[in-house]
Amino acid sequence: MEIQRNIMDYDTVSLDDDNSAVVIIDQTKLPGNIELISLKTAQEIWDAIYLLQVRGAPAIGVAAAYGIYILAKGIDTQDYDTFYAEFKKQKEYLDSSRPTAVNLSWALNRMEQVIIRNSDKTVPELKQLLKKESIKIQEEDIRVCRTIGEYGLSLVKPGDGILTHCNAGKLAASKYGTATAPIYLGQEKGYGFRVFADETRPLLQGARLTAFELYASGVDVTLICDNMSATVMKNGWVNAVFVGCDRVAANGDTANKIGTSVVAAVAKQYQVPVYICAPTSTIDLSTPNGDAIKIEQRKPEEVTEMWYQERMAPEGVKVFNPAFDVTDHSLIAGIVTEYGIARAPYSESLKEIFAKKEAIEAEGV
Template sequence: MRVRINGGIKDYRTVWYKNGVVNLIDQTKLPHRFEIFRSADFRDTASAIRDMVVRGAPAIGATAAFGMAQAAFWFRSDDFGEFKDYMRDVSEILRSTRPTAYDLFYAVDLMYKILDETNSVKDAKAEIQEKSQKYADESARMCKNIGKIGEKLISKNDRILTHCNAGALACVDYGTAFSPIRFANYNNKDIFVFVDETRPRCQGSQLTAWELLQESIEHTIIVDNAAGHYMKNGEIDLIIVGADRIAVNGDIANKIGTYEKAVLARENSIPFYVAAPISTIDPSCKSGMDIRIEKRKEEEVLYVSGIDDSGNLTRVKISPMGSKARNPAFDVTPAEYITGVITEKGIYKPDEIKREYR
């Protein structure tokens, strides 16, 4: 990911790991400050996932894999039974952080499975270190392929709507829904991007807009309720969103507000694509009805954060004292509203996913 910093441009990954330390671009500080969050303890890494220092299904998956790696790195006993029990506890702590993102569970289980293939603490620790890095590298490669494949759907001068943040910040690099946009820009297609602000945490206006600025891609931020207006007026040609979990029938869970965008897209005959790696498909999830939807704290709705005119980060209450709020983090979009799913292996119709995992 290209980051403009201190008058220059530097490439970063959203998450990286070395010698027991997990490094994350702190997304709670963006777009106003660029800071790196460093964790030498898997519990702090778990908290970073829960508190959305890192977010987005692929990025969460890589962070969880590195959380398993750092827990193994710092373990000091040679007793394999003790090590396996310890890693089981670590895996449960990491799995409990965000219930909807399937990549989290996939990555943790992939690392824990190594313990079934050896009875040596030394060998298991080394294998987890190696496989966690391979997981992150493969995640970046898959997102790059998603971009190259999805870019072919974008025509010159297309006006594209995206929701939430499915860019490099949501992944290890490149992004999912953002990756085709990124490659369309590389190929000089002169695109324009409509960015839903994506309340309540404003991942669109804070994170997607920030990534678009890094790439010098022309864009505008719109309030969530304006998307239908621009669709009806013929100002949007294509919609691309990400996914946190995909059921085998093609239903997808993504950031709250995705479902209404899909319904409006079909009403206005606008192609609606989902971009996600194959690892986001949950073979045990038969339909969207099986997806557990995370409920987050009401404070995220009742308060907003930003910088004041003096440049200070501040948090203010925007609702009456005594009012309550509901805050589901995700919704489910039925397969019937989805034009296609862009993966690293190609573009699938939702019913093709069902046939593959039947």
């Protein structure tokens, strides 16, 4: 159904338990149409993640949690082993939709642990526990993003210019976003940030999504082409770069939307600090460095045809279309998490972040 209201009035992802559906904003239709779609089958959920109808690491995690709950809810058996086997099959299928974003597997594994830890429960009880866990994942996402925003806000001052790449905003999460969380909190406090949003070729998430949601929120946002970032930095208009991420390796290397590493290299040239806004669910200490991160390759049509009335490249030309690149840890000034800001050397500080997380969780805070 088509809705014509402010984009900020709607949840990026929500659970419609009565109709056994995950409801998302179809982000492929933005900014022209705000359209909500209901996902009920494994194929629909898989397609929505793969086709970027729902995207952004936190939002993918929430959608996966709700999705696997909806699929588990429909498993017709009272036998634990049969239920678990079918759950695992569906989980592995959903997990295959986006290989780079660690939040996808993180959320699905967390949901699986509910079943493993409660093998003594009945199937109806397990389904209720899965529902509770999926809701908890979304509630945590909101708290985590706000806390990241608070830490990020400490790195800038009123009136600063901020550049961001891709979309790590509300549309990529449940609320606030990650990279945009400091911007939204600053907006609440009257900081008057000037934001530059890269268009983010080839899928234009910065143009279609970041510029859209920031403008709708009253933020002073200027859209620029990706190849203009050096100019605005050289002009002294940018004081900090905030970007999200899809996976952080143990050494601080970070996979994010293609073009992020270019922004980081340019920022180093002009002595502008680059901050990665990363929930701990996006940090993968089992991945040693960026070379070990699998980079998703996408269809060539996204580059040659997707946004044009007529094909904008010669027929038969080869196209290289990686969805992400890896920003070397040496280009990153800090990794902003919900448990504090990690600084180089990241191989040590990221472990300290997780130690802090474990201590707080052990205290039940």
